[in-house]
Amino acid sequence: xxxxxxxxxxxxxxxxxxxxxxxxxxxxxxxxxxxxxxxxxxxxxxxxxxxxxxxxxxxxxxxxxxxxxxxxxxxxxxxxxxxxxxxxxxxxxxxxxxxxxxxxxxxxxxxxxxxxxxxxxxxxxxxxxxxxxxxxxxxxxxxxxxxxxxxxxxxxxxxxxxxxxxxxxxxxxxxxxxxxxxxxxxxxxxxxxxxxxxxxxxxxxxxxxxxxxxxxxxxxxxxxxxxxxxxxxxxxxxxxxxxxxxxxxxxxxxxxxxxxxxxxxxxxxxxxxxxxxxxxxxxxxxxxxxxxxxx
Amino acid sequence: xxxxxxxxxxxxxxxxxxxxxxxxxxxxxxxxxxxxxxxxxxxxxxxxxxxxxxxxxxxxxxxxxxxxxxxxxxxxxxxxxxxxxxxxxxxxxxxxxxxxxxxxxxxxxxxxxxxxxxxxxxxxxxxxxxxxxxxxxxxx
Numbered sequence: 137x138x139x140x141x142x143x144x145x146x147x148x149x150x151x152x153x154x155x156x157x158x159x160x161x162x163x164x165x166x167x168x169x170x171x172x173x174x175x176x177x178x179x180x181x182x183x184x185x186x187x188x189x190x191x192x193x194x195x196x197x198x199x200x201x202x203x204x205x206x207x208x209x210x211x212x213x214x215x216x217x218x219x220x221x222x223x224x225x226x227x228x229x230x231x232x233x234x235x236x237x238x239x240x241x242x243x244x245x246x247x248x249x250x251x252x253x254x255x256x257x258x259x260x261x262x263x264x265x266x267x268x269x270x271x272x273x274x275x276x277x278x279x280x281x282x283x284x285x286x287x288x289x290x291x292x293x294x295x296x297x298x299x300x301x302x303x304x305x306x307x308x309x310x311x312x313x314x315x316x317x318x319x320x321x322x323x324x325x326x327x328x329x330x331x332x333x334x335x336x337x338x339x340x341x342x343x344x345x346x347x348x349x350x351x352x353x354x355x356x357x358x359x360x361x362x363x364x365x366x367x368x369x370x371x372x373x374x375x376x377x378x379x380x381x382x383x384x385x386x387x388x389x390x391x392x393x394x395x396x397x398x399x400x401x402x403x404x405x406x407x408x409x410x411x412x413x414x415x416x417x418x419x420x421x422x423x424x425x426x427x428x429x430x431x
Numbered sequence: 432x433x434x435x436x437x438x439x440x441x442x443x444x445x446x447x448x449x450x451x452x453x454x455x456x457x458x459x460x461x462x463x464x465x466x467x468x469x470x471x472x473x474x475x476x477x478x479x480x481x482x483x484x485x486x487x488x489x490x491x492x493x494x495x496x497x498x499x500x501x502x503x504x505x506x507x508x509x510x511x512x513x514x515x516x517x518x519x520x521x522x523x524x525x526x527x528x529x530x531x532x533x534x535x536x537x538x539x540x541x542x543x544x545x546x547x548x549x550x551x552x553x554x555x556x557x558x559x560x561x562x563x564x565x566x567x568x569x570x571x
């Protein structure tokens with residue numbers, strides 16, 4: 137019963153969704169201020185979601201119905217589970233377990249996978265183009281994400297329990313940890329699908345990519361899982377590298393994401409792959425070597 | 432009715448440019464610029480009709496685009512507000528006697544608001560959107 141409560145209400149779905157909506161509002165507001173506009177009201181993300189749930193739901197004629205309908209739900213549920221585990225380590229440290237970092241790292245791959253499935257199942261050329269780009273994107277950034285985690289693992293001497301990062305010295309303070317933190321910031325941008333790494337959904341180019349055929353409640357589930365990811369991923373990075381997830385540290389990471397989003401052009405998918413594999417991978421390997429040497 | 436009130440707080444707009452001369456398109460973009468900032472009211476331009484709550488139809492409906500308009504309208508998730516944008520879409524304007532014109536937009540799909548002008552000014556566009564919102568809320 138308490139497990140269900142934790143998953144559905146407090147650090148889980150509902151709380152993460154609320155936090156993610158506020159984060160999403162901050163994102164839109166800061167974007168508006170950067171562009172010298174006023175920006176939307178505080179409840180705008182909530183209105184958007186509520187609006188999507190009263191709209192008609194259309195499934196394309198040639199789409200694979202089950203996959204098309206299941207993908208947003210899988211994405212929402214697994215993003216919520218990742219947020220629950222991260223939230224438990226912040227609010228109920230005694231409930232954390234050895235290895236939850238690995239579980240979270242795996243759970244955070246499921247929403248992009250669901251997006252690939254949904255896009256590929258929707259029988260639309262632009263959606264399959266977006267799905268294929270998303271696949272390449274996952275291949276690019278997951279490598280760097282795991283290398284940054286390996287640096288953390290070496291620096292903390294085999295530490296895989298999220299709640300224990302708070303009591304130790306922050307990993308980001310050491311030299312190799314700082315390199316890993318910089319890599320993780322770029323990976324975070326890609327994991328959240330924000331500019332410059334939004335080639336897979338590129339509104340102006342392939343008009344939403346995998347999302348193009350989604351309408352009404354199913355699109356709403358995708359939007360909600362995006363909100364949860366926006367709450368969960370910066371919190372995770374803050375726990376691992378900055379030693380705990382306070383509101384201040386979380387907002388700083390969020391604003392870094394937003395400002396990078398607003399001051400960069402979109403990279404082509406080949407450029408993303410080249411950046412991650414040929415420029416960031418050597419930097420990651422250097423960080424691993426430095427970490428094993430104790431720097 | 433209450434449902435539609437939520438809809439009016441977040442209107443995502445899809446732009447169907449049917450053989451328009453681009454003046455209307457540029458005026459639509461003007462509404463999204465910092466001077467008018469339509470995002471204050473939750474209005475956002477989207478790229479796919481499946482995400483849209485309102486459709487702006489600009490330009491004359493030619494023989495080539497008429498089937499496309501019908502198909503796009505049938506694809507859209509309802510409730511959807513259709514706005515005939517500019518003189519061409521509202522009443523065929525200067526193309527009234529052209530051999531390529533078909534019918535005005537409202538004879539093909541139901542239209543909720545007309546924004547006349549060639550092109551309409553951004554103020555006229557905002558006025559049209561306000562009229563759509565009052566209609567959706569059932570206050571008109």
